[in-house]
Amino acid sequence: MSDVVTIKQVIQEAYDTKTFVFDWDADVKPGQFIMIWIPGTDEIPMSVSGITAKTKSVTVKAIGDATKRLHEFKEGDKLSIRGPFGNGFDLSNKNVLIIGGGVGTAAIMPVVVQTGADTIIAARSDKDLIMLDTAKKYAANMWIATDDGSAGFHGNAVQLMKEKIALKSYDHIIACGPEVMLYFTYKACEELDQDCQLSLERYMKCGAGVCGCCVMDDKRICKDGPVFTKSQISQLTEFGVSRRDACGRVVKFR
Amino acid sequence: MASLKTEIGSISLERPSMIASGIMDETGKSLVRVLESGAGAVVTKSIGLVPNPGHDNPCFMEVRGGYVNAMGLPNPGIELFKEEMDEAVPKGKVIGSIYGAGPDDFSKLAAKMEDYGACAVELNLSCPHAKGYGMEVGTDPEMVRSIVSAVKSSVSIPVWAKLTPNTHILTKIGLAVQEAGGDAIVAINTLKAMVISPEFARPIMSNKFCGLSGEAVKPVGVRAIYDLRSAVDIPLIGVGGISDWRDAAEYIMAGACAFQIGSAVGTKGLEVFSQINDGLSSFMDEYGYDSIKSMVGVAHE
Numbered sequence: 001m002s003d004v005v006t007i008k009q010v011i012q013e014a015y016d017t018k019t020f021v022f023d024w025d026a027d028v029k030p031g032q033f034i035m036i037w038i039p040g041t042d043e044i045p046m047s048v049s050g051i052t053a054k055t056k057s058v059t060v061k062a063i064g065d066a067t068k069r070l071h072e073f074k075e076g077d078k079l080s081i082r083g084p085f086g087n088g089f090d091l092s093n094k095n096v097l098i099i100g101g102g103v104g105t106a107a108i109m110p111v112v113v114q115t116g117a118d119t120i121i122a123a124r125s126d127k128d129l130i131m132l133d134t135a136k137k138y139a140a141n142m143w144i145a146t147d148d149g150s151a152g153f154h155g156n157a158v159q160l161m162k163e164k165i166a167l168k169s170y171d172h173i174i175a176c177g178p179e180v181m182l183y184f185t186y187k188a189c190e191e192l193d194q195d196c197q198l199s200l201e202r203y204m205k206c207g208a209g210v211c212g213c214c215v216m217d218d219k220r221i222c223k224d225g226p227v228f229t230k231s232q233i234s235q236l237t238e239f240g241v242s243r244r245d246a247c248g249r250v251v252k253f254r
Numbered sequence: 255m256a257s258l259k260t261e262i263g264s265i266s267l268e269r270p271s272m273i274a275s276g277i278m279d280e281t282g283k284s285l286v287r288v289l290e291s292g293a294g295a296v297v298t299k300s301i302g303l304v305p306n307p308g309h310d311n312p313c314f315m316e317v318r319g320g321y322v323n324a325m326g327l328p329n330p331g332i333e334l335f336k337e338e339m340d341e342a343v344p345k346g347k348v349i350g351s352i353y354g355a356g357p358d359d360f361s362k363l364a365a366k367m368e369d370y371g372a373c374a375v376e377l378n379l380s381c382p383h384a385k386g387y388g389m390e391v392g393t394d395p396e397m398v399r400s401i402v403s404a405v406k407s408s409v410s411i412p413v414w415a416k417l418t419p420n421t422h423i424l425t426k427i428g429l430a431v432q433e434a435g436g437d438a439i440v441a442i443n444t445l446k447a448m449v450i451s452p453e454f455a456r457p458i459m460s461n462k463f464c465g466l467s468g469e470a471v472k473p474v475g476v477r478a479i480y481d482l483r484s485a486v487d488i489p490l491i492g493v494g495g496i497s498d499w500r501d502a503a504e505y506i507m508a509g510a511c512a513f514q515i516g517s518a519v520g521t522k523g524l525e526v527f528s529q530i531n532d533g534l535s536s537f538m539d540e541y542g543y544d545s546i547k548s549m550v551g552v553a554h555e
Contacts, residue, residue, distance in 0.1 A: 001315075001317065001318070002315055002316075002458070004451070035312075037311075037312050037458065039451070039454045040456075042310060042311050042312075042460075043311035043312035043313075044311070078453050078454075080451060080453070080454065080458070082316065205308070205311060205314060205325065205328070206313075206314035206321075206323070206520075208314070208316065208520045209278075209519065209520050209523075210277055210278070210321065210323075210516075210519060210520040211276070211277070211278075211280075211314065211323070211325060212277065212278035212279060212280045212284050212299075213280060213328065215278075215280070215281055215284055217283050218283040218284055218286065218287035220278070223520075244280075244281070245307070246307035246308060246328060247306055247307050247308075247328055247330045247331070248280045248281065248305075248328060248329055249331075249334055250337075
């Protein structure tokens with residue numbers, strides 16, 4: 001079923017990224033996502049970036065036709081959405097280190113708000129950093145990493161993570177970001193015997209676990225995920241290696 | 255426990271449930287997962303001659319009583335699909351679903367599926383949302399006759415025809431399948447449908463038209479199997495809105511010797527296969543059916 005919701009607030013997060021807060025009283029867990037229909041353009045999966053009883057939000061980087069069109073939406077405009085979909089993060093253990101990379105930061109922000117745990121926000125450059133105010137407000141400690149050193153730690157999220165887990169022990173790493181970041185996060189966790197939960201992404205059509213287009217090995221990102229545990233990820237031969245296009249053809253990352 | 259073994263012509267299945275074409279069946283590993291969930295066989299996504307991305311999103315949504323979809327037959331094309339078949343075929347019975355614009359397309363595709371190890375081919379003569387394919391070729395009995403007959407002469411594995419309920423001449427089409435040598439009929443595909451957004455004043459699907467599946471279509475499917483059973487002698491496979499053992503029993507009593515499950519994988523998860531297998535077996539014990547065969551078509555008596 002689709003719900004038509006009204007945008008209450010639009011927040012400019014970065015030069016190319018906006019958060020859309022809308023009225024929606026659905027029960028949503030951190031790490032779940034929705035499908036947003038942009039009439040005449042596309043329907044796309046978006047992580048829920050903010051959760052209150054009466055409102056939810058998505059945080060959108062304008063990179064394709066659909067996201068550019070969505071950026072034109074204003075307060076008062078209507079959105080057609082489906083969901084929430086996916087499993088979300090397991091937050092039964094609050095001693096976690098949270099990592100958000102690029103626009104993947106959107107997916108982990110509800111975890112920051114709910115747990116108040118230590119958080120790393122990473123991006124290419126200071127101009128790409130998003131949602132710092134929320135992270136600062138809720139996280140016990142917030143650290144920034146930029147690839148070019150323009151803000152915070154000069155280096156990537158995984159390098160900073162390694163430094164932080166050397167100083168304090170965490171039960172889980174919780175992360176979302178580009179697949180290359182997640183792949184090396186996973187590799188580091190394997191090497192350091194550190195548990196983790198990662199939110200993964202694939203091209204999606206139905207969102208509901210039916211069509212099988214978003215599979216990684218035999219797991220549907222939309223229904224079995226998008227959050228996977230370290231032991232599940234250890235079974236995924238396609239993670240960090242290949243994806244499938246709209247036809248279902250294998251596309252290698254490198 | 256009553257045996258769930260069933261025969262679809264020359265094909266023998268340990269369990270009568272299969273995954274319906276289009277559901278979690280685009281990759282080898284997905285097909286294996288479904289086989290391991292208790293399905294007696296799996297049917298692949300419908301595969302065409304060349305890669306097809308399908309229709310743009312939105313191409314799926316939940317509606318009361320089921321789903322609508324206008325996937326538009328996305329598939330990697332028959333050449334690349336060999337890799338997926340190589341992975342799935344050693345793990346169980348795989349039926350290759352194929353779609354084409356006419357007899358030549360279907361014959362080429364069927365021959366490939368046979369080479370890849372499919373135990374049967376299922377001809378998609380029924381998709382309601384792909385221009386030039388599916389029900390556009392599957393509602394003309396003469397076209398159906400020529401497609402089935404061409405495929406029959408190009409392969410030695412059984413040939414199943416999946417038919418559409420979007421016609422008033424279903425039994426004529428069924429007879430055309432039988433007369434052309436078809437080995438079984440699968441019914442039904444989705445009902446041609448449309449969903450409009452009042453707020454945006456336009457159809458929601460990018461393709462405008464779509465197909466309705468799920469619990470809402472079950473009575474239509476059961477009726478279709480009942481009608482076909484009265485008209486033809488070849489085996490029937492029931493599909494449309496099956497989500498529990500009672501639904502499956504209805505299809506069997508209407509005349510189906512096996513059945514396929516699609517939308518319920520979304521609503522109930524892959525556990526639906528083992529739930530239906532167990533429920534059906536208990537029902538058969540309680541009501542004295544010692545085999546699936548003894549239950550097929552009993553509603554006609």
